[in-house]
Amino acid sequence: MAQEVKYEPVAQIGGGAYGTVYKARDRVSGQFVALKSVRVQTNQDGLPLSTVREVALLKRLEQFDHPNVVKLMDVCATPRTDQETKVTLVFEHVDQDLKTYLEKAPAPGLPAHSIRDLMKQLVSGLAFLHSHRVVHRDLKPENILVTSKGQVKLADFGLARMYSCHMALTPVVVTLWYRSPEVLLQSTYATPVDIWSTGCIFAEMFRRKPLFCGESEADQLGKIFEVTGLPSEEEWPADVTLKRHNFSPRSPRPITDYVPEICDLGEDLLKKMLTFNPLKRISALNALEHSYLMED
Amino acid sequence: MAQTGFCDSKALLDLHKKERRVPLRTWANSCLPKERCPPAESMERWEMVPKAEQDSKWVRVPLSAEEGIILDYAQMNTTHADGPKEEAMLRCLHGLQDLRILVPSLLRHEMELAMDKLGLIYDRTYAWDIFSDMMRSQLRDTFPSADLPNPFTENTRAILVDWLIQVHEVFHFSEESLYLAVHLLNRCLRQIKVSVASLQLLGVVCLFVAGKKEECLLPEVSELCYLMENAYTKHQLLRMERRVLCGLKFNLSHCPPLHFLLLSASIARCSNKMVWMARYLLELSLLEGQCVMFLPVQLAGAALRLARLVLQEPSTPESEAAWCISSTIHVGSEATLLKIMQILAVAAARARTRETRATYIKFSTADTMCVSHHPALKGAPCLLGLTSMQT
Ligand SMILES: Nc1ncnc2c1ncn2[C@@H]1O[C@H](COP(=O)(O)OP(=O)(O)O)[C@@H](O)[C@H]1O
Ligand SMILES: [Mg+2]
Numbered sequence: 001m002a003q004e005v006k007y008e009p010v011a012q013i014g015g016g017a018y019g020t021v022y023k024a025r026d027r028v029s030g031q032f033v034a035l036k037s038v039r040v041q042t043n044q045d046g047l048p049l050s051t052v053r054e055v056a057l058l059k060r061l062e063q064f065d066h067p068n069v070v071k072l073m074d075v076c077a078t079p080r081t082d083q084e085t086k087v088t089l090v091f092e093h094v095d096q097d098l099k100t101y102l103e104k105a106p107a108p109g110l111p112a113h114s115i116r117d118l119m120k121q122l123v124s125g126l127a128f129l130h131s132h133r134v135v136h137r138d139l140k141p142e143n144i145l146v147t148s149k150g151q152v153k154l155a156d157f158g159l160a161r162m163y164s165c166h167m168a169l170t171p172v173v174v175t176l177w178y179r180s181p182e183v184l185l186q187s188t189y190a191t192p193v194d195i196w197s198t199g200c201i202f203a204e205m206f207r208r209k210p211l212f213c214g215e216s217e218a219d220q221l222g223k224i225f226e227v228t229g230l231p232s233e234e235e236w237p238a239d240v241t242l243k244r245h246n247f248s249p250r251s252p253r254p255i256t257d258y259v260p261e262i263c264d265l266g267e268d269l270l271k272k273m274l275t276f277n278p279l280k281r282i283s284a285l286n287a288l289e290h291s292y293l294m295e296d
Numbered sequence: 297m298a299q300t301g302f303c304d305s306k307a308l309l310d311l312h313k314k315e316r317r318v319p320l321r322t323w324a325n326s327c328l329p330k331e332r333c334p335p336a337e338s339m340e341r342w343e344m345v346p347k348a349e350q351d352s353k354w355v356r357v358p359l360s361a362e363e364g365i366i367l368d369y370a371q372m373n374t375t376h377a378d379g380p381k382e383e384a385m386l387r388c389l390h391g392l393q394d395l396r397i398l399v400p401s402l403l404r405h406e407m408e409l410a411m412d413k414l415g416l417i418y419d420r421t422y423a424w425d426i427f428s429d430m431m432r433s434q435l436r437d438t439f440p441s442a443d444l445p446n447p448f449t450e451n452t453r454a455i456l457v458d459w460l461i462q463v464h465e466v467f468h469f470s471e472e473s474l475y476l477a478v479h480l481l482n483r484c485l486r487q488i489k490v491s492v493a494s495l496q497l498l499g500v501v502c503l504f505v506a507g508k509k510e511e512c513l514l515p516e517v518s519e520l521c522y523l524m525e526n527a528y529t530k531h532q533l534l535r536m537e538r539r540v541l542c543g544l545k546f547n548l549s550h551c552p553p554l555h556f557l558l559l560s561a562s563i564a565r566c567s568n569k570m571v572w573m574a575r576y577l578l579e580l581s582l583l584e585g586q587c588v589m590f591l592p593v594q595l596a597g598a599a600l601r602l603a604r605l606v607l608q609e610p611s612t613p614e615s616e617a618a619w620c621i622s623s624t625i626h627v628g629s630e631a632t633l634l635k636i637m638q639i640l641a642v643a644a645a646r647a648r649t650r651e652t653r654a655t656y657i658k659f660s661t662a663d664t665m666c667v668s669h670h671p672a673l674k675g676a677p678c679l680l681g682l683t684s685m686q687t
Pocket of ligand 1: 013014021034036070091092093094095096097142143145155156157158
């Protein structure tokens with residue numbers, strides 16, 4: 001059914017990379033939904049890759065009904081003119097994204113137990129994705145939704161993809177601030193990139209502002225090394241253009257300088273997530289068993 | 297004493313001895329450190345088909361619901377009449393009495409290594425989860441029957457697939473994209489109404505959509521039209537894309553049989569030649585309408601077994617052991633495997649003289665070790681036919 005007939009628009013939520021997201025009401029059930037539309041010029045390349053992947057991945061994951069992944073309810077294609085078609089993804093509506101949630105949190109910020117709870121859900125959503133060979137690749141507060149009851153739902157699978165043999169070549173356009181060192185260095189990357197982003201988001205939950213705000217790839221790496229210290233020569237990937245000697249030597253600074261409110265266990269987990277070497281970075285499954293997340 | 301160390305392909309094909317499974321004890325023995333093996337255990341013994349083997353009852357015991365769909369392994373009955381010697385040997389095996397515990401963990405370990413090697417995983421923590429997921433999700437990839445709606449015939453489908461194999465090569469797409477494209481085509485042919493006139497368009501769109509899911513570099517729509525000698529406009533192509541995506545409700549997931557093949561081959565330590573041969577046979581399955589009824593893991597298993605049978609490479613205790621570990625992956629009944637092997641053997645024997653020769657040509661190059669030219673392929677159906685006539 002045409003989307004205009006079925007859903008009544010209520011408000012604009014966000015301007016996305018490929019179109020706008022609207023809050024709308026299902027005229028029959030009265031339920032709120034989020035509509036993410038893409039305009040497809042019928043004379044170019046057809047449906048954008050990101051939409052094909054987003055829908056295909058969510059379709060594959062939906063059968064598992066994971067509580068921490070946003071639900072895709074429907075996909076509608078509406079021809080608008082002869083030259084243009086609109087494809088709309090219909091999602092369950094979630095009250096806000098994590099960015100808004102953090103902004104709205106009254107001073108002095110989120111209580112420690114809420115952060116732990118959000119992290120638990122975030123990591124378990126991630127463990128679910130990773131054990132189904134899906135790498136999200138664009139985790140950031142805007143792409144993490146939080147319901148009014150505090151339930152976390154991972155969203156925006158436009159860059160996500162199934163992990164397979166020829167991944168390393170794909171360029172990514174993930175927001176700079178949450179990009180892992182291996183992506184910044186254009187080395188091979190995989191599931192650990194999501195863990196890095198999660199680490200950045202973890203710190204941001206305490207700080208209520210991003211941890212590393214670089215202005216370019218090199219600047220972003222510099223900001224990272226200010227905190228983690230310059231990695232050793234052995235840790236530096238061999239096949240990359242940016243060399244270690246391009247950066248000034250630094251020793252690590254205590255992460256608590258940046259995230260003073262964090263507890264000892266939280267600090268330990270954060271450090272394990274912000275490990276330079278992706279092979280040594282903690283996995284989502286192991287993070288779930290970390291004492292910080294096991295505590296109640 | 298029963299010598300159970302065999303995994304000879306011929307014996308594996310001898311399917312009519314009821315439900316014989318790949319003997320677990322085989323590799324259990326060969327996994328023992330060399331010096332523990334009785335000196336009499338020579339190569340010839342490995343090739344023997346032991347009598348006791350045929351009487352033993354191999355039953356599949358799922359460890360749990362989860363592992364039931366994954367593991368095919370025999371129950372270890374330690375009181376079995378295999379003699380005290382074997383029992384003693386088994387006990388040596390890290391002191392583990394119950395092999396039911398050992399099999400999965402060995403396969404798990406091997407699977408982790410194989411997935412890592414193939415680049416299917418990054419983090420070994422997820423290896424088993426991902427493999428279980430592959431085994432589970434492939435269950436949705438089969439069709440109840442090979443019949444195609446009118447007016448399509450198996451032959452028209454084969455001609456189209458053959459052409460897609462060539463187009464796929466032109467664009468240097470990955471093998472995953474090819475298997476996905478043909479799978480999407482199989483579904484579209486059954487789910488959306490298309491005329492014979494737009495069949496080629498449908499094929500190209502399936503490849504295009506598969507590329508959107510799998511590839512980093514996509515051809516321009518105009519290039520695709522050009523390949524079809526501009527018989528269709530860009531507009532028509534993109535309208536077909538929409539029809540395909542909506543018709544399939546955007547369900548584009550598919551577990552390519554190639555992944556199962558490469559995993560099994562890696563665990564079984566197959567030679568390069570055997571892997572190429574199996575890949576060739578597996579790709580031939582794309583042209584066979586009947587193959588849509590089988591699970592990807594079965595197609596892969598059958599291709600690998602047939603490759604092994606055709607090549608008859610000399611075996612070593614180590615290679616037998618590796619083969620047997622890989623054979624603990626559950627691929628269904630022996631009868632089904634034999635059926636697929638027969639289809640593939642006939643296809644391979646006919647490949648050279650058929651109209652649809654893209655795969656034959658693709659696998660005739662030095663890069664692919666010229667496997668499609670292998671002389672034994674001509675006699676492959678005979679090899680299978682003979683054994684199947686025994687009962
Ligand atoms: N299901 C939803 N419920 C509520 N808000 C949503 C939903 N999906 C997305 N949004 C909002 O819309 C924004 C853009 O959506 P997103 O899926 O991230 O698209 P893009 O790929 O354009 O970034 C998000 O940051 C979020 O604020
Ligand atoms: Mg987004």
